[in-house]
Amino acid sequence: MRLDTLTVNTQDALQQAQSLAQRHNHHVGRLVVLCAVVLGVSASAWAQDFTFSAKADKTSVKIGDPIELTITLGGDLTGIKIPTFDFPKEFVVAARSQETNFSLRGRGVERSMSLLFVLVPQHAGTYQLGPFAIERNGTVVKTEPIPVAVEKSALPPRFQPQGERFTL
Numbered sequence: 001m002r003l004d005t006l007t008v009n010t011q012d013a014l015q016q017a018q019s020l021a022q023r024h025n026h027h028v029g030r031l032v033v034l035c036a037v038v039l040g041v042s043a044s045a046w047a048q049d050f051t052f053s054a055k056a057d058k059t060s061v062k063i064g065d066p067i068e069l070t071i072t073l074g075g076d077l078t079g080i081k082i083p084t085f086d087f088p089k090e091f092v093v094a095a096r097s098q099e100t101n102f103s104l105r106g107r108g109v110e111r112s113m114s115l116l117f118v119l120v121p122q123h124a125g126t127y128q129l130g131p132f133a134i135e136r137n138g139t140v141v142k143t144e145p146i147p148v149a150v151e152k153s154a155l156p157p158r159f160q161p162q163g164e165r166f167t168l
Helices: 002-046
Strands: 050-056 060-062 067-075 091-105 108-121 125-129 133-136 139-142 146-151 160-162 165-167
Touching (some): 050 139, 050 146
Antiparallel strands (some): 067 108, 091 108, 125 146, 160 165
16 A cells, blocks of 8 residues: 555656646746847847937038037947047137937837037138047947038127137
8 A cells, every 4th residue: 555655646746747847847938038028128229220420500601600510429339439529720619518318219228429519610711520430349430521611701700719718
């Protein structure tokens, strides 16, 4: 009788083990699917396209008229090294600012950064702003250059540099 009890208990244990293994495999399958979904969302959130551009609000001005130059980076900004941008010596940087935006969208996180420069031309002529370059993960990415025509003004310049400050 003990042998029969032992056999029955062994069979019950085997059935319970098989049942547990099936449930475990079902949960493991769900866990694998969940991990794949989470990793897929994370990958799509951070593996977005990258954009880099520069635009000026004006390309034809008079001496002393400010130009707003906006350099924009968007998408996956990891691994980006932003240098100090150079401008023609005939332009004075009157102001600069930086803005960073994060957005949660259906396909993930979007990030953008805008660098705004207010440039004031001091001499007449034809100039070129850029091309601007940044390094991203060891690769140099450049914008297109922006041509700017500066004409002489009949009036004195609106901005007069005084050291690091400007007066209106």
